[in-house]
Amino acid sequence: MPLAADSPQMTSTPAFDPASATIAIVTYNRSGLLTRLLESIIVMDPKPGHVVVVDNASSDDTTVVVESFRDRLGTELVYQRLETNTGGSGGFSEGMRVAYELGSTWMWLMDDDVEVLPDGLARMGKWAQRFKSIQGRRYDYDGSEFYWQYRLSIPFGIPIPFAPAGFDDSGYREMNSGCFEGMFIHRDIVQQVGLPDPRFFIYWDDSVYGWLASRKTTAVIVDEFVLRRTREIRQWDMGIRHLNASSDAYRYYIMRNRGHMKHYFKVNGSYRPVRFLLGSVLTFAKELVRLVFVERKVRGTSNLWRGVRDGRRIWADASWQPMPPLAEPAT
Incomplete structure (x- = not known):
């Protein structure tokens, strides 16, 4: 059985301080999308204490774009340009490392192809006294509700496709997975689990990391829309679920x-x-x-x-x- 360090009914952390959070972004050759994300952070209220941008050795104008936001982001910006492309896995590992060493209590991970809703951090923060591994919800690029498969069948090592999409009055569902497009995680759990494994490069890295986190604490997806995807991806519409x-x-x-x-x-x-x-x-x-x-x-x-x-x-x-x-x- 997983070891739960806290329970849904137990207050286990102090009152949430937005300045204790760091947004860690991984980007690669998508300066246009990154611009939209950074612009959305400008209008956030409240803002995080830090924004870390990990650049996976982009060959476009990403460096120029990031520097253009340094004086207008409204919070401290840390730019980490890598020498080689380490994939999303390596980028998130580095972003979490930097955030952890900055002393961040909360680390909010995201790709460059989303934007943050203005009150997104406040919506996540209101759950921070109850849980230490939290996933918010996302709108898809067309404004529809994006469904993420938040339960893994561990024996089979695959997402459970029929996990319920709705929420009851509690406003959350327990999960045993994770998604680096929006994972909001406490440093206590990061300390115990370690950094995301860069050897994955891409795929399954966040699922495994979320599962490891769920063995240390009660991990949840909450009924709070906090991100919007900004990149259109061809899909097969299967009703509430899409296949990209x-x-x-x-x-x-x-x-x-x-x-x-x-x-x-x-x-x-x-x-x-x-x-x-x-x-x-x-x-x-x-x-x-x-x-x-x-x-x-x-x-x-x-x-x-x-x-x-x-x-x-x-x-x-x-x-x-x-x-x-x-x-x-x-x-």
Whole structure:
């Protein structure tokens, strides 16, 4: 059973101070989208104490754009440009590291293709005395409500597609997953879990991190709209749920990274070989459906098979170790 460090009924943290929060943004060659996000932070009320922008070695004008906001953002801006593209996983790992070393109590992670609603931080903050791993809700680019699969089947290692979308009077649902597009997490949990694992590069990194967090505390998704997606993605509308278009890179990593996922499950006593294999088969099948019905093509399966092959190599690596817990920064 997961170890819950607090319960939904227990106040476990002091009153929320917006200045104790840091927004950590990861960006790569999308300065136009980043501009929209930074502009949305200007009009936030309240604002966070820091904004950290991690630039994954962009080749566009990202540096110029970030510097143009330094004197008008209304809060302290930290710009971290990496030498190489480390993917979303490496970017969020670095962003969380910087936020943690700044002494932030709360870390709010997001990609560059969202904007923050003006009262978004206040909406998250009102839950901060009850929970330490919180996910807010998002509007899609067209203004519709975006559904995120907040429950994982751990034995199968896949999201549960029929997890209820609605909320009861409590205003929250317990989750055992995470999404770095909006994860709001307390430094106590970050200290215990460690940083996000950059070895994932992209995909499954936030799911695994959210699951690890849920083993330390009661993790929740709350009925608060705090972000709006700003990038249009081709979708197959399945009612309340959408299946988005993907890419060859995503197809590769979604299969490859199941090797890392297996290791994390095994280290934590949750690996079930037969059911996890079936989950991998279902994941492969889902990506085939995505190719045919969303992207309207059949080419791309070779990337899935390469991912399967390289995932097996990761699983066979006897030297693999999970990310370690963090030490408190020296004062």
